[in-house]
Amino acid sequence: MADLDPDFRQSIPDGDDRVRRICTHCDFVDYVNPKIVVGSVARWEDKFLICKRAIEPRLGYWTLPAGFMEEGETVEQGAAREAREEACADLEIERILAIYSIPRISQVQIMFEATLRSQDVRPGPESTDVKLVTWDEIPWDDLAFPSVHWALKQWKSVEGQAAYAPFGNPAGSEHLTHG
Protein backbone atom coordinates (compact mmCIF):
# COMPACT_ATOMS: atom_id res chain seq x y z
CA MET A 1 0.00 0.00 0.00
CA ALA A 2 1.20 3.50 -0.77
CA ASP A 3 1.65 6.01 2.01
CA LEU A 4 2.75 8.89 -0.19
CA ASP A 5 2.51 9.92 -3.80
CA PRO A 6 5.83 10.29 -5.57
CA ASP A 7 6.84 13.93 -5.51
CA PHE A 8 9.86 14.81 -7.59
CA ARG A 9 12.35 17.64 -7.30
CA GLN A 10 14.84 18.49 -10.06
CA SER A 11 18.40 18.10 -8.80
CA ILE A 12 21.88 16.84 -9.73
CA PRO A 13 22.67 13.61 -7.84
CA ASP A 14 26.11 13.17 -6.23
CA GLY A 15 28.67 12.17 -8.85
CA ASP A 16 26.37 12.96 -11.75
CA ASP A 17 26.65 15.88 -14.17
CA ARG A 18 23.05 16.69 -15.00
CA VAL A 19 19.68 17.38 -13.47
CA ARG A 20 17.50 14.32 -12.73
CA ARG A 21 14.10 13.84 -11.13
CA ILE A 22 14.56 12.79 -7.49
CA CYS A 23 11.77 11.78 -5.11
CA THR A 24 11.53 14.17 -2.16
CA HIS A 25 10.31 11.35 0.10
CA CYS A 26 12.87 8.64 -0.49
CA ASP A 27 15.62 10.12 -2.73
CA PHE A 28 14.82 7.65 -5.51
CA VAL A 29 16.64 8.93 -8.62
CA ASP A 30 14.54 8.62 -11.76
CA TYR A 31 17.26 8.06 -14.36
CA VAL A 32 15.34 8.47 -17.58
CA ASN A 33 17.44 6.77 -20.20
CA PRO A 34 16.25 5.93 -23.70
CA LYS A 35 14.46 2.59 -23.82
CA ILE A 36 15.27 -0.10 -26.36
CA VAL A 37 12.65 -1.52 -28.70
CA VAL A 38 13.64 -4.69 -30.57
CA GLY A 39 11.75 -5.96 -33.60
CA SER A 40 12.03 -7.58 -36.98
CA VAL A 41 11.13 -7.73 -40.63
CA ALA A 42 10.38 -11.46 -40.61
CA ARG A 43 9.79 -13.46 -43.76
CA TRP A 44 8.36 -16.81 -44.81
CA GLU A 45 9.39 -17.32 -48.46
CA ASP A 46 8.17 -14.16 -50.24
CA LYS A 47 5.81 -13.14 -47.44
CA PHE A 48 6.16 -10.73 -44.48
CA LEU A 49 4.78 -11.22 -40.98
CA ILE A 50 2.51 -8.37 -39.84
CA CYS A 51 0.38 -8.04 -36.71
CA LYS A 52 -2.83 -6.08 -36.10
CA ARG A 53 -2.52 -4.22 -32.80
CA ALA A 54 -4.94 -5.18 -29.99
CA ILE A 55 -3.64 -2.38 -27.77
CA GLU A 56 -3.08 1.36 -27.83
CA PRO A 57 -1.33 3.25 -29.24
CA ARG A 58 -2.55 2.72 -32.82
CA LEU A 59 -5.03 -0.06 -31.94
CA GLY A 60 -6.33 -1.73 -35.10
CA TYR A 61 -3.34 -0.75 -37.24
CA TRP A 62 -0.77 -3.16 -38.63
CA THR A 63 2.74 -3.39 -37.29
CA LEU A 64 5.89 -5.49 -37.38
CA PRO A 65 6.54 -7.69 -34.32
CA ALA A 66 8.46 -5.43 -31.91
CA GLY A 67 8.46 -4.33 -28.30
CA PHE A 68 10.49 -3.27 -25.29
CA MET A 69 13.62 -5.23 -24.53
CA GLU A 70 13.59 -6.86 -21.08
CA GLU A 71 16.35 -7.53 -18.58
CA GLY A 72 18.36 -10.74 -18.91
CA GLU A 73 18.09 -11.15 -22.67
CA THR A 74 20.16 -10.22 -25.71
CA VAL A 75 18.76 -7.92 -28.39
CA GLU A 76 18.36 -10.94 -30.67
CA GLN A 77 16.51 -12.92 -27.98
CA GLY A 78 14.28 -9.91 -27.34
CA ALA A 79 13.32 -9.60 -31.00
CA ALA A 80 12.51 -13.32 -31.17
CA ARG A 81 10.48 -13.13 -27.92
CA GLU A 82 8.35 -10.27 -29.23
CA ALA A 83 7.43 -12.25 -32.37
CA ARG A 84 6.56 -15.22 -30.16
CA GLU A 85 4.37 -13.08 -27.89
CA GLU A 86 2.61 -11.13 -30.63
CA ALA A 87 2.27 -13.76 -33.36
CA CYS A 88 3.20 -17.15 -31.79
CA ALA A 89 5.96 -17.10 -34.42
CA ASP A 90 9.28 -18.94 -34.29
CA LEU A 91 12.02 -16.69 -35.71
CA GLU A 92 15.57 -17.14 -36.86
CA ILE A 93 17.18 -13.73 -36.32
CA GLU A 94 19.63 -13.06 -39.15
CA ARG A 95 21.20 -9.61 -39.02
CA ILE A 96 20.70 -5.99 -38.09
CA LEU A 97 18.58 -4.08 -40.59
CA ALA A 98 18.40 -0.67 -38.88
CA ILE A 99 18.73 1.35 -35.70
CA TYR A 100 16.27 4.22 -35.32
CA SER A 101 16.67 6.95 -32.69
CA ILE A 102 13.39 8.58 -31.67
CA PRO A 103 14.24 11.18 -28.99
CA ARG A 104 10.66 12.49 -29.06
CA ILE A 105 9.50 9.33 -27.25
CA SER A 106 12.91 8.41 -25.82
CA GLN A 107 13.27 5.19 -27.79
CA VAL A 108 15.99 3.45 -29.74
CA GLN A 109 14.51 0.83 -32.06
CA ILE A 110 16.76 -2.00 -33.22
CA MET A 111 15.25 -3.82 -36.20
CA PHE A 112 16.51 -7.18 -37.47
CA GLU A 113 16.05 -9.21 -40.61
CA ALA A 114 14.62 -12.60 -39.69
CA THR A 115 13.08 -15.70 -41.23
CA LEU A 116 10.23 -17.80 -39.87
CA ARG A 117 11.08 -21.41 -39.04
CA SER A 118 7.42 -22.31 -39.69
CA GLN A 119 4.47 -20.54 -41.27
CA ASP A 120 2.33 -21.46 -38.27
CA VAL A 121 1.44 -18.03 -36.84
CA ARG A 122 -1.58 -16.88 -34.83
CA PRO A 123 -2.49 -13.85 -32.71
CA GLY A 124 -0.95 -13.53 -29.25
CA PRO A 125 -2.55 -11.36 -26.54
CA GLU A 126 -1.33 -8.06 -28.06
CA SER A 127 -2.69 -8.79 -31.56
CA THR A 128 -6.22 -9.24 -32.94
CA ASP A 129 -4.92 -10.71 -36.20
CA VAL A 130 -1.63 -11.77 -37.75
CA LYS A 131 -0.89 -12.36 -41.44
CA LEU A 132 1.79 -13.40 -43.86
CA VAL A 133 1.51 -11.01 -46.81
CA THR A 134 3.41 -10.49 -50.03
CA TRP A 135 5.07 -7.12 -50.69
CA ASP A 136 2.09 -6.02 -52.81
CA GLU A 137 -0.37 -7.01 -50.09
CA ILE A 138 1.23 -4.87 -47.36
CA PRO A 139 -1.50 -2.50 -46.05
CA TRP A 140 0.61 0.65 -46.51
CA ASP A 141 -2.17 3.04 -45.51
CA ASP A 142 -2.90 1.16 -42.31
CA LEU A 143 0.58 0.73 -40.84
CA ALA A 144 0.84 1.71 -37.18
CA PHE A 145 4.08 3.70 -37.06
CA PRO A 146 6.51 5.55 -39.37
CA SER A 147 9.29 3.14 -38.39
CA VAL A 148 7.24 0.22 -39.78
CA HIS A 149 7.27 1.97 -43.17
CA TRP A 150 10.99 2.73 -42.86
CA ALA A 151 11.98 -0.84 -42.00
CA LEU A 152 9.99 -2.38 -44.84
CA LYS A 153 11.20 0.13 -47.47
CA GLN A 154 14.80 -0.13 -46.32
CA TRP A 155 14.58 -3.93 -46.37
CA LYS A 156 13.34 -3.72 -49.97
CA SER A 157 16.19 -1.39 -50.96
CA VAL A 158 18.81 -4.04 -50.06
CA GLU A 159 16.80 -7.14 -51.03
CA GLY A 160 19.13 -9.94 -52.06
CA GLN A 161 22.35 -8.11 -51.10
CA ALA A 162 24.90 -10.32 -49.35
CA ALA A 163 26.03 -7.51 -47.05
CA TYR A 164 25.00 -3.95 -46.38
CA ALA A 165 25.53 -1.31 -43.71
CA PRO A 166 22.46 -1.07 -41.48
CA PHE A 167 20.20 1.93 -41.83
CA GLY A 168 19.54 4.77 -39.41
CA ASN A 169 16.75 7.34 -39.35
CA PRO A 170 15.74 8.22 -42.92
CA ALA A 171 16.76 11.65 -44.20
CA GLY A 172 14.01 14.19 -43.65
CA SER A 173 12.39 12.33 -40.74
CA GLU A 174 13.36 14.84 -38.02
CA HIS A 175 9.79 16.11 -37.67
CA LEU A 176 8.77 12.57 -36.71
CA THR A 177 11.70 11.68 -34.45
CA HIS A 178 12.46 14.90 -32.59
CA GLY A 179 10.43 17.17 -30.27
Next chain:
Amino acid sequence: MADLDPDFRQSIPDGDDRVRRICTHCDFVDYVNPKIVVGSVARWEDKFLICKRAIEPRLGYWTLPAGFMEEGETVEQGAAREAREEACADLEIERILAIYSIPRISQVQIMFEATLRSQDVRPGPESTDVKLVTWDEIPWDDLAFPSVHWALKQWKSVEGQAAYAPFGNPAGSEHLTHG
Protein backbone atom coordinates in the same frame (compact mmCIF):
# COMPACT_ATOMS: atom_id res chain seq x y z
CA MET B 1 16.04 16.25 1.90
CA ALA B 2 14.97 12.66 2.26
CA ASP B 3 12.34 11.67 4.79
CA LEU B 4 12.41 7.97 4.02
CA ASP B 5 14.76 5.49 2.45
CA PRO B 6 13.40 3.78 -0.65
CA ASP B 7 11.94 0.45 0.33
CA PHE B 8 10.93 -1.78 -2.53
CA ARG B 9 8.39 -4.57 -2.73
CA GLN B 10 8.22 -6.98 -5.68
CA SER B 11 4.88 -6.70 -7.44
CA ILE B 12 3.20 -6.63 -10.88
CA PRO B 13 1.99 -3.08 -11.70
CA ASP B 14 -1.51 -2.61 -13.21
CA GLY B 15 -1.44 -3.33 -16.93
CA ASP B 16 2.01 -4.91 -16.81
CA ASP B 17 2.84 -8.59 -17.16
CA ARG B 18 5.83 -9.06 -14.91
CA VAL B 19 7.15 -8.39 -11.45
CA ARG B 20 8.83 -4.99 -10.90
CA ARG B 21 10.36 -3.27 -7.90
CA ILE B 22 7.83 -0.80 -6.46
CA CYS B 23 8.51 1.64 -3.62
CA THR B 24 6.29 0.90 -0.61
CA HIS B 25 6.22 4.60 0.34
CA CYS B 26 5.24 6.25 -2.90
CA ASP B 27 4.41 3.50 -5.45
CA PHE B 28 7.29 4.57 -7.70
CA VAL B 29 7.78 1.74 -10.24
CA ASP B 30 11.44 0.98 -10.88
CA TYR B 31 11.27 -0.15 -14.51
CA VAL B 32 14.73 -1.59 -14.97
CA ASN B 33 15.27 -1.67 -18.70
CA PRO B 34 18.63 -2.29 -20.31
CA LYS B 35 20.64 0.89 -20.71
CA ILE B 36 22.29 1.89 -23.96
CA VAL B 37 26.03 2.54 -24.21
CA VAL B 38 27.19 4.25 -27.41
CA GLY B 39 30.82 4.32 -28.51
CA SER B 40 33.22 4.10 -31.39
CA VAL B 41 36.33 2.74 -32.98
CA ALA B 42 37.58 6.12 -34.18
CA ARG B 43 40.52 6.54 -36.54
CA TRP B 44 42.90 9.23 -37.73
CA GLU B 45 44.71 7.79 -40.77
CA ASP B 46 46.15 4.48 -39.51
CA LYS B 47 45.76 5.33 -35.83
CA PHE B 48 43.05 4.54 -33.26
CA LEU B 49 41.78 6.84 -30.52
CA ILE B 50 42.08 5.35 -27.02
CA CYS B 51 41.43 6.93 -23.62
CA LYS B 52 42.93 6.14 -20.21
CA ARG B 53 40.13 6.01 -17.65
CA ALA B 54 40.16 8.60 -14.83
CA ILE B 55 37.18 6.94 -13.12
CA GLU B 56 36.09 3.56 -11.81
CA PRO B 57 35.42 0.93 -12.94
CA ARG B 58 38.80 0.00 -14.44
CA LEU B 59 40.52 3.28 -13.54
CA GLY B 60 43.90 3.52 -15.28
CA TYR B 61 43.02 1.09 -18.07
CA TRP B 62 42.60 2.04 -21.72
CA THR B 63 39.21 2.16 -23.40
CA LEU B 64 37.45 3.32 -26.54
CA PRO B 65 35.37 6.50 -26.21
CA ALA B 66 31.93 5.28 -25.07
CA GLY B 67 29.29 6.00 -22.46
CA PHE B 68 25.60 6.06 -21.59
CA MET B 69 23.24 7.51 -24.13
CA GLU B 70 21.26 10.49 -22.87
CA GLU B 71 17.75 11.71 -23.58
CA GLY B 72 17.17 13.94 -26.59
CA GLU B 73 19.96 12.61 -28.79
CA THR B 74 20.34 10.01 -31.51
CA VAL B 75 22.71 7.05 -31.07
CA GLU B 76 25.12 8.70 -33.53
CA GLN B 77 25.01 12.00 -31.63
CA GLY B 78 25.58 10.14 -28.37
CA ALA B 79 28.67 8.36 -29.70
CA ALA B 80 30.08 11.68 -30.99
CA ARG B 81 29.32 13.40 -27.65
CA GLU B 82 31.15 10.72 -25.66
CA ALA B 83 34.31 11.18 -27.77
CA ARG B 84 34.04 14.93 -27.29
CA GLU B 85 33.64 14.56 -23.50
CA GLU B 86 36.37 11.96 -23.02
CA ALA B 87 38.96 13.06 -25.59
CA CYS B 88 37.88 16.53 -26.86
CA ALA B 89 37.68 14.74 -30.21
CA ASP B 90 35.58 15.74 -33.21
CA LEU B 91 34.16 12.58 -34.84
CA GLU B 92 32.46 11.76 -38.09
CA ILE B 93 30.28 8.72 -37.28
CA GLU B 94 30.31 6.37 -40.27
CA ARG B 95 28.43 3.12 -39.66
CA ILE B 96 27.45 0.53 -37.12
CA LEU B 97 30.26 -1.87 -36.26
CA ALA B 98 28.59 -4.00 -33.59
CA ILE B 99 25.81 -4.35 -31.04
CA TYR B 100 26.77 -6.19 -27.84
CA SER B 101 24.17 -7.40 -25.33
CA ILE B 102 25.51 -7.70 -21.78
CA PRO B 103 22.59 -8.88 -19.60
CA ARG B 104 24.94 -9.34 -16.62
CA ILE B 105 25.17 -5.56 -16.26
CA SER B 106 21.96 -4.76 -18.14
CA GLN B 107 23.66 -2.95 -21.01
CA VAL B 108 23.36 -2.88 -24.76
CA GLN B 109 26.49 -1.40 -26.33
CA ILE B 110 26.21 0.08 -29.82
CA MET B 111 29.64 0.59 -31.36
CA PHE B 112 30.26 2.66 -34.50
CA GLU B 113 33.10 3.07 -36.95
CA ALA B 114 34.16 6.70 -37.01
CA THR B 115 36.90 8.96 -38.32
CA LEU B 116 38.43 11.98 -36.58
CA ARG B 117 37.98 15.33 -38.33
CA SER B 118 41.19 16.52 -36.65
CA GLN B 119 44.03 14.85 -34.79
CA ASP B 120 43.72 17.44 -32.02
CA VAL B 121 42.73 15.31 -29.01
CA ARG B 122 43.31 15.83 -25.30
CA PRO B 123 41.94 14.37 -22.06
CA GLY B 124 38.46 15.41 -20.93
CA PRO B 125 37.34 15.07 -17.28
CA GLU B 126 36.85 11.28 -17.46
CA SER B 127 40.33 10.56 -18.91
CA THR B 128 43.85 10.99 -17.56
CA ASP B 129 45.39 10.51 -21.00
CA VAL B 130 44.31 10.06 -24.60
CA LYS B 131 46.36 8.72 -27.50
CA LEU B 132 46.29 8.00 -31.19
CA VAL B 133 47.99 4.61 -31.60
CA THR B 134 48.70 2.30 -34.51
CA TRP B 135 47.29 -1.24 -34.46
CA ASP B 136 50.63 -2.58 -33.18
CA GLU B 137 50.76 0.01 -30.41
CA ILE B 138 47.37 -0.90 -28.91
CA PRO B 139 47.97 -1.82 -25.22
CA TRP B 140 46.16 -5.17 -25.46
CA ASP B 141 47.01 -6.22 -21.91
CA ASP B 142 45.74 -2.98 -20.43
CA LEU B 143 42.35 -2.62 -22.11
CA ALA B 144 39.52 -1.82 -19.71
CA PHE B 145 36.73 -4.13 -20.91
CA PRO B 146 36.18 -7.27 -23.02
CA SER B 147 34.01 -5.28 -25.43
CA VAL B 148 36.99 -2.99 -26.20
CA HIS B 149 38.88 -6.08 -27.40
CA TRP B 150 35.87 -7.31 -29.35
CA ALA B 151 35.28 -4.02 -31.16
CA LEU B 152 38.92 -3.62 -32.18
CA LYS B 153 39.33 -7.23 -33.36
CA GLN B 154 36.04 -7.18 -35.22
CA TRP B 155 36.98 -3.87 -36.86
CA LYS B 156 40.24 -5.47 -38.02
CA SER B 157 38.42 -8.50 -39.45
CA VAL B 158 36.46 -6.30 -41.89
CA GLU B 159 39.15 -3.66 -42.52
CA GLY B 160 38.71 -2.17 -45.99
CA GLN B 161 35.42 -3.95 -46.75
CA ALA B 162 32.87 -1.74 -48.46
CA ALA B 163 29.96 -3.33 -46.59
CA TYR B 164 29.55 -5.90 -43.88
CA ALA B 165 26.86 -7.06 -41.48
CA PRO B 166 27.51 -5.64 -38.00
CA PHE B 167 28.78 -7.96 -35.31
CA GLY B 168 27.06 -9.17 -32.15
CA ASN B 169 28.51 -10.82 -29.05
CA PRO B 170 31.46 -13.02 -30.04
CA ALA B 171 30.92 -16.78 -29.89
CA GLY B 172 32.01 -18.19 -26.55
CA SER B 173 31.57 -14.94 -24.63
CA GLU B 174 28.56 -16.04 -22.57
CA HIS B 175 30.63 -16.28 -19.38
CA LEU B 176 31.41 -12.56 -19.77
CA THR B 177 27.98 -11.32 -20.83
CA HIS B 178 25.55 -13.39 -18.76
CA GLY B 179 25.05 -13.79 -15.01
